[in-house]
Amino acid sequence: MAVRVSLPLRTGRLLTRGSLREPVNSFQRRSSSAIRSTTLPCRCGGSDLVMQNPKTTSPRSPLLLLLFAVGFAIMIFARGAWLFGSSIGVVYAIVALFTAGLFGQALLNSADSGSQVVSRGVFLIFVSFVLTFPSIVNPQVQHFIDLQATDRRIRAELSKAIDADPAFRHVVIETQKRKCVCVEISGSVSSHDDYDRLRSQVSSKCPTIANVLIDWDVAISSPVPGD
Numbered sequence: 001m002a003v004r005v006s007l008p009l010r011t012g013r014l015l016t017r018g019s020l021r022e023p024v025n026s027f028q029r030r031s032s033s034a035i036r037s038t039t040l041p042c043r044c045g046g047s048d049l050v051m052q053n054p055k056t057t058s059p060r061s062p063l064l065l066l067l068f069a070v071g072f073a074i075m076i077f078a079r080g081a082w083l084f085g086s087s088i089g090v091v092y093a094i095v096a097l098f099t100a101g102l103f104g105q106a107l108l109n110s111a112d113s114g115s116q117v118v119s120r121g122v123f124l125i126f127v128s129f130v131l132t133f134p135s136i137v138n139p140q141v142q143h144f145i146d147l148q149a150t151d152r153r154i155r156a157e158l159s160k161a162i163d164a165d166p167a168f169r170h171v172v173i174e175t176q177k178r179k180c181v182c183v184e185i186s187g188s189v190s191s192h193d194d195y196d197r198l199r200s201q202v203s204s205k206c207p208t209i210a211n212v213l214i215d216w217d218v219a220i221s222s223p224v225p226g227d
Contacts (some may be wrong), residue, residue, distance in 0.1 A: 069100035157206040186217040
């Protein structure tokens with residue numbers, strides 16, 4: 001009886017000690033796992049933030065888009081000034097900046113879908129084509145392009161013919177584009193011989209003179225002796 005009674009008591013004491021230790025150990029394990037579980041989401045959150053950083057716009061992206069817009073506007077301005085003159089070139093540049101701004105806004109705005117970026121890119125390409133080759137879209141524009149080309153050639157030829165002779169340093173050239181190119185040659189020369197030589201050089205060194213109208217308004221500063 002004593003043996004039977006003492007064994008359960010000892011076993012109960014061991015079980016009681018073990019039962020007291022197990023909740024402590026389990027509490028420690030649960031607390032440590034809870035700590036790990038609370039720290040892991042923070043780390044994951046940090047990693048999520050790091051992963052989201054590449055999606056955010058870097059400081060260089062707006063600068064690159066600005067450089068692209070300015071370069072695009074300069075090229076379109078040069079094309080417009082070559083085809084129609086500097087005043088139309090300014091209009092070309094404004095249109096180019098507007099279209100490039102729309103495209104850049106779509107790239108910078110993360111809320112815009114990919115289809116919107118593509119559509120604005122296609123619109124930018126279309127506007128560039130129309131501005132670069134306007135006569136393909138509207139053949140009637142070719143007349144004004146030819147006038148600008150004639151104006152550009154006659155100015156270059158007259159400047160080359162007049163600047164070569166110091167006697168013509170007071171001669172001024174002005175052009176106007178109407179139905180055709182009108183050229184006004186004004187100023188003064190020192191003698192009748194200089195005036196005759198001026199007309200001779202203009203006729204011989206300016207082949208485009210046949211396609212323009214010339215108005216001579218050149219004065220002779222020194223009168224002929226005996227007059």
